[in-house]
Each structure stands twice: as structure tokens, then as C-alpha cells.
Amino acid sequence: MFTSQLTTALAVGLGALVAQVKGHPGHGESFAPDLTWISEDSTLPKVVILSAKGTILSASNYSRLDNINYGSGPPLSVEHVIGNVSEVLSMAQLAVVNFPVVGGSAGLNSSLFLNISQYANRLLCAEDSDISGAVMFHGTNTLEETAFGVDISLNCSKPFVATGAMRPDTYISPDGRSNFFQAVATAISPAARDRGGLIAFNDRITSIYYSTKTNANTPDTFKAIEQGNVGVFLGGQPYFYYGASLPTGRPFFNVTETKGDLPSVVIFYGHQGFDATLMHAAVANGAKGIVHMGSGAASLSPSAREAAAELAEKGIPVVTVPRSVTGTGVPAPNPGPVIYASYLGAPQARIMLQLALNAGYDLDQVRDLFESPLRSAVYEQTPNNVWFYAES
DSSP states (O other): OHHHHHHHHHHTTOOOOOBOOTTOOOTTSOOOOOOOOBOSOTTSOEEEEEEEOOGGGOOOSSOTTOSSSGGGSOOOOHHHHHHHOGGGGGTOEEEEEEOOOOSOGGGOOHHHHHHHHHHHHHHHSSTTOOEEEEEEEEOTTSHHHHHHHHHTTOOSSSOEEEEOOSSOTTSSSOSHHHHHHHHHHHHTOGGGTTSOOEEEETTEEEEGGGOEEOOSSSSOOEEOTTTOOSEEEETTEEEESSOOOOOTTOOOOOOTTOOSOOOOEEEEEOOTTOOTHHHHHHHHTTOSEEEEEEHHHHBOOHHHHHHHHHHHHTTOOEEEEESSSSOOOOOOSSOOSEEEOSSOOHHHHHHHHHHHHHTTOOHHHHHHHHHHHHHHHHTSOOGGGHHHHHHO
């Protein structure tokens, strides 16, 4: 079916070529992508599609009702999606950059988001760049992780929009096509600038910084549960609820010269009877930092807190986040060995800690990175917290 559509597209003058990243250069190597634009109108804004595959490019050999074993079918191309959503070419010119991904998104590591970030910075943030924004295709299993890493290492205000699909393209009602159209509509929208990275998914727009995958099966999966949606799509176009602003405490890390993988950070799930010796074992195995998912408001057991203190003496940061769906732990007035993240989930805290360690942050700098938004809100002297100063 797509072959005939592409033939028709070519007949009316559309270019159709994947902009291959030459040799997929590693971090810090020369950058000279030969982008070719798929276009009906050369005056339209330009959007680059950074493809890391995922369900949006998947198909099933079994049935149009199969949304379980759809990896069985032959992989699709981004051009296939464009061919099935030709309306997108009435609002943008598109170029495609494919990133090598082996297996599903659950098997990825930091090298992918570093690679995507470096390309996105060069494509979008150069002074002479005429590209309006970028859309990233990614498997939904770890989309939030790759997207978060790119978000806090992208050094310009242009929209970076992540999207994907929960249903394969062969499903009776695939969601990827709509998500793709809406992501491009967001990437060209001037109102999408200066907001940090965004996720366009299932008719809604959320902040990458606060978003997580909440359902393993259904299309309405990406949510910022506590912070809410940034906007919605009406008639295929983005409508933003609020003026442009960045998430509280969102940092920036320069990774343009970073090569190889980031320092190892391990996530532990705190539970009754948690074996705190595992924290020491992780460090002995090469971990440079630990993220602990604590019960309640990111609480640690006595043995885990003791282990955190021992590791802090060695310069190993232990960052704690709630294992609850949302919320945060609050640090004590005086800094302690355990570092509290400000409304970040464990995957996001892990990536932020990796980037901080890669940048050479010491323990105090890591603590300030994670805790400063909470401390300024809770402990700065204001009429609302005069109780604290009266008692301290």
C-alpha cells in the first residue's frame, strides 16, 4: 500500500529520502548531515525527525487486532508514516535522521540520548539554523528517559517534541499517525518555544521534565500526574493552557563533547526488609551514584540510611525519590547524607545524577542541584513558614 502512495507522492513532486547520519559518528566527531527535505512547499517551516524506531514504526503479521505481539512484522520506515499522513506536508517540510537502535527501547543506554542531543543541538541551536523544531520517534518503554536526557541538555528555545505509539501501524486504529501529525504541529508552533522539551501523545501535550509512562497498554499513557497537561490538540493544532515557562529547577548540561557512556547510576526499590548491603555491592561493581525509591515521602530504612551515610563519606551520592506515583520527599533544614529529588521520578533522577557526575559535580553540588527548589520553597523566610523560624 505504501509503495503506491509513495509513487503518487513522487508524481506530484515530493522528495522522499532519508537523511542518513553519515556513518552514525560517535560523540564529538565531525558533524555533516546531508539533510534532504520532503516537501510540497519550500516556504513551509522545517522540522527534522530524529528516529529511534519504536512501536510507531512496528507492524504485525498476525491480525489487525494484534497490539501484543506486533514486533513480529517487518519494520516500517518514517517515510511510510509520512505517506499515510500526507496532510503533514501541508504545514511543514520534513527531513529524517535515523539513529541505530538494536532491539526494543528497554535495552537502550545513555549513548542514544547523548547522540540525539548532540545532533539536536547542532541542527536546532546553531546561529544559522533555519530548522523550526525537532520530533523524536522512540519506543514508549523508555521514551521518558531518552527524552529527559535530551531535554536537559538542549541549549536553545526551539521545540523538541517526543512522540511514539502504543499500537502498531497495522492495528485497526493506530495511534501513531495522529501522534506524529500532532508532534509536527507542535514543533512548528511559535507558542511551543521556551517551554523545554514536550511530549505530544494521545491529543495532549505534557512537559518531558515531569512526564512518565503510566499505563503499560493503553494510548493514554504519558502523563504529568501532579503537574498536569501543558496543552491539548484541537483540530490537529496545539492549544496551550499557559504562557511559556520552564519547569522549576530544570538544569542544563552541556554534552557536546561527551564521549562514551555516562557514569553508572543504579536504582534500588526500597521495601520492607530491603538489603542495604546491595548499595555497597553496586558501588563495588562500579556504580558512581545511587537512586533509592523510598516508601512514603522518599523514606529510607535505618540500614539504608546508614549505608547512604557511609557512601557519602566516600563521595558517592545517594538520591532518594518516592516510590509513590507522585509527590516528593523534603530534606531536613540541615543537609544530610541523603539527597532528596524535587518531584522527579527515579528514571529522571538517575539521568540527572549521571549528567551531574559526568560534569564533575561534587557531593555538595549534586545536593544543590536536586534540593535547591525544595529548600527555597520550604525554608526561605516568608510569612508562610514563620513557624519554622519561630521553632528553630
